[in-house]
Amino acid sequence: MKRPLLAVAAIVALVNGPIAVSESARASTASDSLEARAVSPAPASCKKGSACIWRDKSYGGDRISFTHRIDSYAAILIGDVGYRHANDIASSLYNNGQYNRAKFWQHKDFTGPSILLERQNGDKNLADATGTVKKVFNDRISSSMFVQ
Numbered sequence: 001m002k003r004p005l006l007a008v009a010a011i012v013a014l015v016n017g018p019i020a021v022s023e024s025a026r027a028s029t030a031s032d033s034l035e036a037r038a039v040s041p042a043p044a045s046c047k048k049g050s051a052c053i054w055r056d057k058s059y060g061g062d063r064i065s066f067t068h069r070i071d072s073y074a075a076i077l078i079g080d081v082g083y084r085h086a087n088d089i090a091s092s093l094y095n096n097g098q099y100n101r102a103k104f105w106q107h108k109d110f111t112g113p114s115i116l117l118e119r120q121n122g123d124k125n126l127a128d129a130t131g132t133v134k135k136v137f138n139d140r141i142s143s144s145m146f147v148q
Contacts, residue, residue: 042096042120051102051117053090053141057125062089069145072108090141093133094122100146108142116147 043059046052055061055078062078064086070076074087087108095102095117106112115133117123123131127138 043094043122046094046096046122048096049098051093051095051097051144051146053086053093053104053144055089055091057091057127059092059094059122059124061091062086066144067146069143071110071143073142073144074108087142088139091126091138092122092124093117093126093141095119097146100148102144103147104137104141104144106137106140106142110143110145112142113137113140 042048043052045059045063046065050065050067052059052063052065054063062080064070064073064076064078072087073089074085076086077083078086078089090104093102093104097119099119101119102117103110103114104117105114115135115137117132121132123133125131125138126133126140127136129136
């Protein structure tokens with residue numbers, strides 16, 4: 001059952017630049033941006049040079065990573081039982097990029113409220129606004145990219 005998921009990942013990679021999608025990793029306005037600065041250790045499943053989101057808090061559940069950008073998470077299918085799109089599923093995220101910050105938007109095509117993560121930063125629970133990200137952003141990510 002991995003072939004349909006890989007096919008979707010390949011199509012998204014052709015359109016948006018290289019990304020990596022794995023089925024599972026168990027273990028307003030743009031002015032609304034919030035910048036996160038505290039350094040935290042990278043989860044092992046988020047490879048160096050990538051930014052990652054996870055369906056569950058504490059970097060659990062289905063994971064999606066990117067090395068450039070994702071215009072719309074709705075174009076990516078996830079799940080190992082039934083496939084569903086990855087739009088608005090993120091409960092935790094991490095920027096393991098080497099050079100740039102990672103920005104995550106509430107709407108597709110890099111629009112709406114956003115959050116900005118410095119390199120080597122993440123938030124284990126986007127639902128509580130007490131971690132690195134100081135506003136609730138659980139299940140709200142629809143696009144993302146590395147920015148200067």
